[in-house]
Amino acid sequence: MGSFGIPLFPEQASTFARDVDALYFFIIAVSGFFALGVTVAVIVFGIVFRRRHAGEVGARIEGNLPLELAWSIIPTMISMVMFGWGASSYFHMRTPPAEALNIYAVGKQWMWKFQHLEGQREINELHVPVGRPVKVTITSEDVVHSLYLPSFRTKMDAIPGRYTHLWFEATKVGEYHIFCTEYCGTNHSGMIGTVVVMEPNDYQAWLAGGGVEGTLVERGQRLFQDLACGTCHLDTGKGRGPSLNDIVGKTVALADGSTAVVDEGYLRESIINSQAKIVQGYQPLMPAFQGLVSEDNLVALVEYVKSLSPQATTTAPAAATAPAAPAADPTKKK
Amino acid sequence: MLDTLKLPERHYLNNGHGLKSWLLTKDHKRIAIMYLISISVMFLIGGLFAAAVRVELMTPEGDLFLADTYNKMFTMHGVVMVFFFLIPSTPAVLGNFLIPPMIGAKDLAFPRINLLSLYLLWVGAAFFFYALFAGGVDTGWTFYTPFSSSASNSNVVPTALGAFISGFSSILTGLNFIVTIHRMRAPGLTWFRLPLFVWAHYATSLIQVLGTPVVAITIVMVAVERMFGFAIFDPVRGGDPVLFQHLFWFYSHPAVYIMILPAMGVISEVVSTFSRKTIFGYSFVAFSSLAIAVFGFLVWAHHLFVAGISTYSAMVFSFLSFAVAIPSAVKTFNWAATLYKGAISFETPMLYAYGFFGLFLIGGLTGLFLATLGVDIHVHDTYFVVAHFHYIMVGGAIMGYLGGLHFWWPKLTGRMYSEFFSRISAILVFVGFNLTFFPQFMLGYMGMPRRYHAYPDEFQVLNIMSSAGAAVLGVGYLLPVLYFLWSLKRGEVAGPNPWGASGLEWQMPSPPPTENFKEQPVVHGEPYEYTPHVAREANLV
Numbered sequence: 033m034g035s036f037g038i039p040l041f042p043e044q045a046s047t048f049a050r051d052v053d054a055l056y057f058f059i060i061a062v063s064g065f066f067a068l069g070v071t072v073a074v075i076v077f078g079i080v081f082r083r084r085h086a087g088e089v090g091a092r093i094e095g096n097l098p099l100e101l102a103w104s105i106i107p108t109m110i111s112m113v114m115f116g117w118g119a120s121s122y123f124h125m126r127t128p129p130a131e132a133l134n135i136y137a138v139g140k141q142w143m144w145k146f147q148h149l150e151g152q153r154e155i156n157e158l159h160v161p162v163g164r165p166v167k168v169t170i171t172s173e174d175v176v177h178s179l180y181l182p183s184f185r186t187k188m189d190a191i192p193g194r195y196t197h198l199w200f201e202a203t204k205v206g207e208y209h210i211f212c213t214e215y216c217g218t219n220h221s222g223m224i225g226t227v228v229v230m231e232p233n234d235y236q237a238w239l240a241g242g243g244v245e246g247t248l249v250e251r252g253q254r255l256f257q258d259l260a261c262g263t264c265h266l267d268t269g270k271g272r273g274p275s276l277n278d279i280v281g282k283t284v285a286l287a288d289g290s291t292a293v294v295d296e297g298y299l300r301e302s303i304i305n306s307q308a309k310i311v312q313g314y315q316p317l318m319p320a321f322q323g324l325v326s327e328d329n330l331v332a333l334v335e336y337v338k339s340l341s342p343q344a345t346t347t348a349p350a351a352a353t354a355p356a357a358p359a360a361d362p363t364k365k366k
Numbered sequence: 367m368l369d370t371l372k373l374p375e376r377h378y379l380n381n382g383h384g385l386k387s388w389l390l391t392k393d394h395k396r397i398a399i400m401y402l403i404s405i406s407v408m409f410l411i412g413g414l415f416a417a418a419v420r421v422e423l424m425t426p427e428g429d430l431f432l433a434d435t436y437n438k439m440f441t442m443h444g445v446v447m448v449f450f451f452l453i454p455s456t457p458a459v460l461g462n463f464l465i466p467p468m469i470g471a472k473d474l475a476f477p478r479i480n481l482l483s484l485y486l487l488w489v490g491a492a493f494f495f496y497a498l499f500a501g502g503v504d505t506g507w508t509f510y511t512p513f514s515s516s517a518s519n520s521n522v523v524p525t526a527l528g529a530f531i532s533g534f535s536s537i538l539t540g541l542n543f544i545v546t547i548h549r550m551r552a553p554g555l556t557w558f559r560l561p562l563f564v565w566a567h568y569a570t571s572l573i574q575v576l577g578t579p580v581v582a583i584t585i586v587m588v589a590v591e592r593m594f595g596f597a598i599f600d601p602v603r604g605g606d607p608v609l610f611q612h613l614f615w616f617y618s619h620p621a622v623y624i625m626i627l628p629a630m631g632v633i634s635e636v637v638s639t640f641s642r643k644t645i646f647g648y649s650f651v652a653f654s655s656l657a658i659a660v661f662g663f664l665v666w667a668h669h670l671f672v673a674g675i676s677t678y679s680a681m682v683f684s685f686l687s688f689a690v691a692i693p694s695a696v697k698t699f700n701w702a703a704t705l706y707k708g709a710i711s712f713e714t715p716m717l718y719a720y721g722f723f724g725l726f727l728i729g730g731l732t733g734l735f736l737a738t739l740g741v742d743i744h745v746h747d748t749y750f751v752v753a754h755f756h757y758i759m760v761g762g763a764i765m766g767y768l769g770g771l772h773f774w775w776p777k778l779t780g781r782m783y784s785e786f787f788s789r790i791s792a793i794l795v796f797v798g799f800n801l802t803f804f805p806q807f808m809l810g811y812m813g814m815p816r817r818y819h820a821y822p823d824e825f826q827v828l829n830i831m832s833s834a835g836a837a838v839l840g841v842g843y844l845l846p847v848l849y850f851l852w853s854l855k856r857g858e859v860a861g862p863n864p865w866g867a868s869g870l871e872w873q874m875p876s877p878p879p880t881e882n883f884k885e886q887p888v889v890h891g892e893p894y895e896y897t898p899h900v901a902r903e904a905n906l907v
Binding site for chain 1: 428433434437504506508510511512513516517518601602604606607608641642643644646647648649650671672673674677680681684685688691692695696698699700701702703705706707708709710711712720723724727728731732734735737738739740741742743744746747748808811812813815816817818819820821822824896897
């Protein structure tokens, strides 16, 4: 995939890559056709109709309505093909399959931190299995970053204060770039890493090798206890806060009369800025945990609360709970 | 024949001497010349920052500058070029000089406000220079929050105030043009007899007046958050960082049209003059300017396709972004058709117009890739975007501006420049530009992110090509400074209408007297009338 030694596109390593490249070459073909047409026309006209004596003037041609309508309408129609194709690719890219493996990414100046449900945590390196959809839920601890995986032809901004997501299905075992594509200060160009695509078996073996703190849910459960969340959020629903059982994916009525769907973003906001949305029938008693819980821990708490809604939790862990590996620094790989 | 031509005895340049006669002038032509000098200085400074960036990027390692220094270089390149060069360029220099004579007026409607606009640009630039000498700024010209409002330790507030103040320069210039075009047209000069240059500036002025206040408010919000701790964009305190991006691009996308529309106006004049032919489909070209101005306000969120906006709003903005591409395509087809059965000659301004065709075509067509959602996700914030907007804002806007400067230079100064060197420069700019920026499309699709101080080795070959092109481009941009300065003393006297053009401005002497016309011109005919009779009148035969 190169010409004269200069590569034209990065490795095609995800299910999106072929479609995006095809669309890219389609637009190159269409725009190449128009660019060539106009270029040839102006050059040929420039030669054929060059001024032959000083007093020569051009023909009086004011316009030609059918012609002008034609070159307004035909490009419009062609551009609608691009729009439609691009929009359908995008829709596909924005719709993760229900069975996707869930991974969390947190950007901070200037590193990417990834957390797997099984408990592994890594920095600037992301291990994923080949041939399985992976959904990455992304946030940032400080400024806006953007998680870019060029070989997968996808990216998504990491925005402080909210969750965004992207998904992909890797098609080729190998190591590929991770870049930050939203300028984030001094070491922006050093906020890079590697996504390691592994055979499913290797991935399982890798998963088994980390996670001293237990799974993400287990970490979340410990935090839930440490922060004494259970004092109010009783299972019975009779506590000062609503029960957290079976709430994910449900629509809850809020005190101000509006409603909200319980998803990861809602859970995150309800922890750090608990006054933002109060469930109907409850008092705004909960303290805000802004600044008290790191983004990494928020992710664990959110996963724990999600685990309390078993029928709504669509993302099964990739493996059974891995036993804690002794003496492994969870932030280091291999 | 040319030996008999003499400069007029009295003209706007010798009507009063000394600094005071310039600084207190109300003459739109003198103000235009002061703009020309000011923005040329800013272009040189912005160009030096660009050169620093290109030198750093010749090697993959960040070895020439510290990362912070590099970040300040590209930030100040962007700030200078956008706010202090491109936005004022064609309107404030050529528009200022030419709109009154093109419509048969003595001056703009508000001459004092015109001078105030220039002073505001200077005050804005003074804030920028303060920021520069106090250590620079590192937020990128886009000032994205919360980086700019909470994280950056550089001189964000003075830079932002510089942009804020220069914005008022732009607003007042736009206001002045709108009123002038509405109220001061010569008898007989109906809307559809206006030169397309005037239509383009009318559309530009609408954007300046309607869009600039929004970015001004946004900049104030960033400054207020930084200085007084108001929580507007900082998510930790309940603000919304993406709100900034919406507000910023609501102006800054139309701002691209502030840069390109006047250049399109120039191209219409040049193409018509050098093919001695009326513009093909005058009303399509005129209305396409207005269409671009209107649709330009409806596409801002295509800068946010990966910023977590909803899937459906992304689709709407993608659709509207294709819609804004159509009027630009129409203009290009109309210019090409204008050449058909023309009497074409290739003096320097026409070479620039041809260069504009090539670069604007590539710039415009690569916009389609970015409007297409599926492809944009991949190339968003990569060098593909850098290449695309340089093709529009440098390839398109500066080719138009330089073409216009070469076209009207004899009117501005009364003298001709060296045709030989100016053709060389036009060719150098075209070749150097493509060598600089075409490889960046390939870098972008390969995945190289923008604003990178260091990069993986595989991107080096294309980066070296780009830096080599930048050197050629630099020579192409410096040459005109030399031969323009040379022409002031030694250039041949041009006479009132060296190109045999049909516009009203060519009926004034070169350089024109302060009052432009001795008596009020009256317009009887259509624009761009090139008949054998007109040619004889203009002494072309």
